[in-house]
Amino acid sequence: MLEVSNLVHHYGKKTAVNQVSFKIKPGEIYGFLGHNGAGKTTTIKACTGLLQPTSGVVNICGYNIVDQPLVAKQHFGYVPENPYLYEKLTGREFLNAVSAVYQTHSRKDLNSSMHSLLKDLQLNDAADQLIGTYSHGMRRKITLCAALLHNPPVIFLDEPTTGLDAASAKAAKDLFRKHADQGAAVLFTTHVLELAEKLCDRIGILSAGELLVEGTLAELQDRYQANDTSLEEIFLRITV
Numbered sequence: 385m386l387e388v389s390n391l392v393h394h395y396g397k398k399t400a401v402n403q404v405s406f407k408i409k410p411g412e413i414y415g416f417l418g419h420n421g422a423g424k425t426t427t428i429k430a431c432t433g434l435l436q437p438t439s440g441v442v443n444i445c446g447y448n449i450v451d452q453p454l455v456a457k458q459h460f461g462y463v464p465e466n467p468y469l470y471e472k473l474t475g476r477e478f479l480n481a482v483s484a485v486y487q488t489h490s491r492k493d494l495n496s497s498m499h500s501l502l503k504d505l506q507l508n509d510a511a512d513q514l515i516g517t518y519s520h521g522m523r524r525k526i527t528l529c530a531a532l533l534h535n536p537p538v539i540f541l542d543e544p545t546t547g548l549d550a551a552s553a554k555a556a557k558d559l560f561r562k563h564a565d566q567g568a569a570v571l572f573t574t575h576v577l578e579l580a581e582k583l584c585d586r587i588g589i590l591s592a593g594e595l596l597v598e599g600t601l602a603e604l605q606d607r608y609q610a611n612d613t614s615l616e617e618i619f620l621r622i623t624v
């Protein structure tokens with residue numbers, strides 16, 4: 385469903401992403417981990433068409449993000465690390481504006497999805513307030529609603545739970561699992577390794593732009609002869 389092959393991105397002379405390849409299947413949450421500056425956001429920006437990669441190929445549900453950007457973009461939702469939001473719109477107006485982009489979906493389905501996302505993320509009461517008045521966590525939640533509104537088959541989540549309170553973080557995790565269980569392929573970045581350990585079906589560890597290792601937690605434990613060792617310990621062993 386998401387296929388990244390030999391992705392390379394240079395910023396001038398800096399190689400931020402170097403020959404990165406991975407696949408995420410429907411129903412799978414893939415934890416994309418790495419230190420600050422490892423290249424996670426750059427990879428996601430290349431996957432979502434925000435950056436033109438130096439080389440390599442990204443296919444989303446079989447559509448090449450560079451050659452078929454419009455159709456590829458209909459097939460994913462994206463929660464950026466630092467989302468841009470329209471301060472002068474209410475949360476509901478913003479979601480209605482996002483809905484209008486998805487002309488391939490029925491208005492009824494989008495409205496029902498909006499209703500249940502606002503409820504699940506406990507944002508109903510604030511839906512008619514201006515986004516300019518939202519707290520950091522509320523902004524994150526409205527961004528999540530916007531990304532999941534059209535029930536996309538591929539979901540990119542760049543540190544989506546940062547700033548969420550415990551109840552909202554739990555609601556967000558449940559939503560990610562629900563979407564995966566319904567067949568979405570989810571790419572998830574976080575620095576909270578305990579969260580990755582609990583939520584992700586497979587893990588990929590990136591360092592200095594290179595994907596060092598990937599697998600299930602059990603596979604990583606096996607590979608590093610570290611039975612019962614936490615993901616945090618394995619991560620530190622690999623990346624330090």
Ligand SMILES: Nc1ncnc2c1ncn2[C@@H]1O[C@H](COP(=O)(O)OP(=O)(O)OP(=O)(O)O)[C@@H](O)[C@H]1O
Pocket residue numbers: 395398400418419420421422423424425426427465
């Ligand atoms: N616009 C840019 N111009 C030049 N270099 C950049 C730019 N954006 C990122 N970089 C560099 O590319 C590398 C990868 O950055 P990236 O933001 O992809 O890392 P990251 O893994 O998402 O980090 P973090 O966990 O801190 O968000 C870093 O060395 C960073 O300084």
